[in-house]
Amino acid sequence: MIEILSTGLPNTVQDLGRPGYLALGISHGGAMDSQALAIANFMLGNDRSAAGLEIALYPFRLKAHVDTALAITGADCPISIDDRRYPPWWATTIRAGETLLVEAPRAGARSYIAFAGGLDLPSVMGSRATDAKGGFGGLAGRGLARGDQLQLNSAVCPLPSAGLGVALEERQAASNANFSPIELRVLPAAEFDAFTAQAQAAFTSSDWKITSEANRMGYRLSGETLSLASPLELLSHGIVPGTIQVPPSGQPIVQLADANTCGGYPKIATVIEADLWRLAQAPVGARLRFVPVSIEVATQALRIARQQLDALAARNIGLGGLRPR
Amino acid sequence: MTIGPAPRISLAGSGALLLDGAQARFDDTTQELVWAVAEAARGLDGVRETAPGMNNLLVLFDPLVTDASSVGEQLQSLWAGTDPQMAAGTLHRIPVHYGGACGEDLAGWAAHCALSLEETVNRHAAATYSVAAIGAMPGFPYLSGLDPRLNWPRRKNPRLKVAEGAVIIGGAQAGIMPMTAPSGWHIIGHTDVRLFDIQAQSPVLLRPGDTIQFEIAGIEQ
Structure with missing residues (x-):
C-alpha cells in the first residue's frame, strides 16, 4: 500500500x-x-x-x-x-x-x-x-x-x-528548448476556411500563450484575435482531444483528454495525435506555435510514435533487459 | 434514400472525420439517417468508434489501418445508400418542478418569450421531445422538439456550476443535467430523475431515439 x-x-x-x-x-x-x-x-x-x-x-x-x-x-x-x-x-x-x-x-x-x-x-x-x-x-x-x-x-x-x-532524444530536445515556442503540428479542421485570411495567417505565424485557465479539459490560449469572415451558428458535434476551437472572444481553446465529447464552437485546426504529449508537458505561460502539416506527415508521426513504444515493449526493459545508463 | 445535398466531410485530426449533414436548422429525418450511418460505419474496416451529434457524426478510425480518404468515400456512400433508422426508443415521463430556487431562469424565460409563466410551462410540458444525441458529458441528452416559441439563445457567460437534475434550455434545444457541471444553458426547473448512475447496470438512462415528455410536478415563481 x-x-x-x-x-x-x-x-x-x-x-x-x-x-x-x-x-x-x-x-x-x-x-x-x-x-x-x-x-x-x-x-x-x-x-x-x-x-x-x-x-x-x-x-x-x-x-x-x-x-x-x-x-x-x-x-x-x-x-x-x-x-x-x-x-x-x-x-x-x-x-x-x-x-x-x-x-x-x-x-x-x-x-x-x-x-x-x-x-x-x-x-x-x-x-x-x-x-x-x-x-x-x-x-x-x-x-x-x-x-x-x-x-x-x-x-x-x-x-x-x-x-x-x-x-x-525528442524528450531531451524538448527539455533543452525551454525558452523557445513549443511547435505543435496541426491539420486544418472543419471551419478553417470560414476564418478571415488574416486570422488564418495569424494562427500559424504568431505565438500563443497558455493562460492560467489550463487543465485536463483544455487550455485557453491568448494571442491575436481570430475572426470569422461571417458569423457562424453550428449544431453540437463530436470533438477529439487536440481540437482547437475559437469561441466568440477570438481567443482559441485547445480541447484535451477530459474535454466534453461534444462542442459547438467553430474549429480552426486539430493538433495531431503524435504531438499531444507536447501539450501535456507545456506549462501555464508557455508559448506555442502551430505548424500546418499534411495528413501524410501526421500519420507518419503517429506510426513512428507507436513503433517506438512497441519497440520498448518488445525489449522487456523492466525485466532487466536494459543496462542501467 | 438521399437527404439534401451530400454531407460535408472534414478532418478532425489524423484519426477522425466529421460528417456534417446539417442544413439551415436541425432536422429529425437527417438525425435518423445519422443514427443509421453511425451504426453501419462501426462495421467499416479500421473504424474504432462513432459518435452521433446534432445532424452530424464523428467517426474515429485507426489511420495506420485505413485512411481518411477511404473512410470518407465509404461514409458518403453509406449516407447516400442507407435508410434513416426510425426511432424505436422508450418513452420517458420526467416530472419537473418548474421555477423556484432550482429553476431560477423561469421568469426571465417567460419574459423573453412574451408569455405568461403558466403558458410557458404548459408549452414546455406539452411537447414530445426526441433524444437526438447523447454527448458533452456522461448521459447528457440533446433534445429536439422544443416549441419554437420557447427558443432562448444561450447565456453569454456560462455558469460554472449547474446542478444535477437541472432542466435546461439552450437556443432551440432542451436538456437535463446528468451531473453538476458548467453550462451556458438556462435553468427552468429541476427533476429528481437520474440520467447517469455509474453503479447501475446500464449507467446512461437515455438513448438516441428515446422520447421524453415533461410532466408538471409544480410551478413556483
Whole structure:
C-alpha cells in the first residue's frame, strides 16, 4: 500500500483511457502524456495500460508501506526517496517506510508514477482512469487527497540494483528548448476556411500563450484575435482531444483528454495525435506555435510514435533487459 | 434514400472525420439517417468508434489501418445508400418542478418569450421531445422538439456550476443535467430523475431515439 502525503486535486489516477463510450458522452480521458505513462509501466515490466499517477501539482509526496518498485517519467523534476536523489525517467525500488518526493519541474509539466504491478483499483467501463467530471474511475472518481491509501497489485520486478533509466532524444530536445515556442503540428479542421485570411495567417505565424485557465479539459490560449469572415451558428458535434476551437472572444481553446465529447464552437485546426504529449508537458505561460502539416506527415508521426513504444515493449526493459545508463 | 445535398466531410485530426449533414436548422429525418450511418460505419474496416451529434457524426478510425480518404468515400456512400433508422426508443415521463430556487431562469424565460409563466410551462410540458444525441458529458441528452416559441439563445457567460437534475434550455434545444457541471444553458426547473448512475447496470438512462415528455410536478415563481 502507498499513502499520499502531499498533493492537490489536479493529481489523479490515470491509465491509457476509456475509449468506446463517446456516444454515451464519456470522454476518452486517460494520461495526458500517454507515452510517458506507458514507458513508466514498461520499465517495471507492467502492461502499458496499468494504472499509475499523473502529477500536475507539486510538491508531491507519498510514503510506501510495502517494499515495491516505481518508475517516474514525464516532466523533468527533482526527485528523491528519503535523501537519495534520482533523475527523471528512472525506475528504482522503494522500501516500506520511505518517502518519495517529486518537486516542481525544471521543464515540462506532468509527471507519471507507475508502480510494479500497477495500482489495484476497480476497472470502470474498461479503465481505471479518473473521470472527474463524471465522478467515477480512479480513486472514487476524484483527484488525490492527503491521507489517501492506494493498494498495489502484487508483482515481481527484478530491477538492477542501481535501477534503470530510459533516455528519449525528442524528450531531451524538448527539455533543452525551454525558452523557445513549443511547435505543435496541426491539420486544418472543419471551419478553417470560414476564418478571415488574416486570422488564418495569424494562427500559424504568431505565438500563443497558455493562460492560467489550463487543465485536463483544455487550455485557453491568448494571442491575436481570430475572426470569422461571417458569423457562424453550428449544431453540437463530436470533438477529439487536440481540437482547437475559437469561441466568440477570438481567443482559441485547445480541447484535451477530459474535454466534453461534444462542442459547438467553430474549429480552426486539430493538433495531431503524435504531438499531444507536447501539450501535456507545456506549462501555464508557455508559448506555442502551430505548424500546418499534411495528413501524410501526421500519420507518419503517429506510426513512428507507436513503433517506438512497441519497440520498448518488445525489449522487456523492466525485466532487466536494459543496462542501467 | 438521399437527404439534401451530400454531407460535408472534414478532418478532425489524423484519426477522425466529421460528417456534417446539417442544413439551415436541425432536422429529425437527417438525425435518423445519422443514427443509421453511425451504426453501419462501426462495421467499416479500421473504424474504432462513432459518435452521433446534432445532424452530424464523428467517426474515429485507426489511420495506420485505413485512411481518411477511404473512410470518407465509404461514409458518403453509406449516407447516400442507407435508410434513416426510425426511432424505436422508450418513452420517458420526467416530472419537473418548474421555477423556484432550482429553476431560477423561469421568469426571465417567460419574459423573453412574451408569455405568461403558466403558458410557458404548459408549452414546455406539452411537447414530445426526441433524444437526438447523447454527448458533452456522461448521459447528457440533446433534445429536439422544443416549441419554437420557447427558443432562448444561450447565456453569454456560462455558469460554472449547474446542478444535477437541472432542466435546461439552450437556443432551440432542451436538456437535463446528468451531473453538476458548467453550462451556458438556462435553468427552468429541476427533476429528481437520474440520467447517469455509474453503479447501475446500464449507467446512461437515455438513448438516441428515446422520447421524453415533461410532466408538471409544480410551478413556483
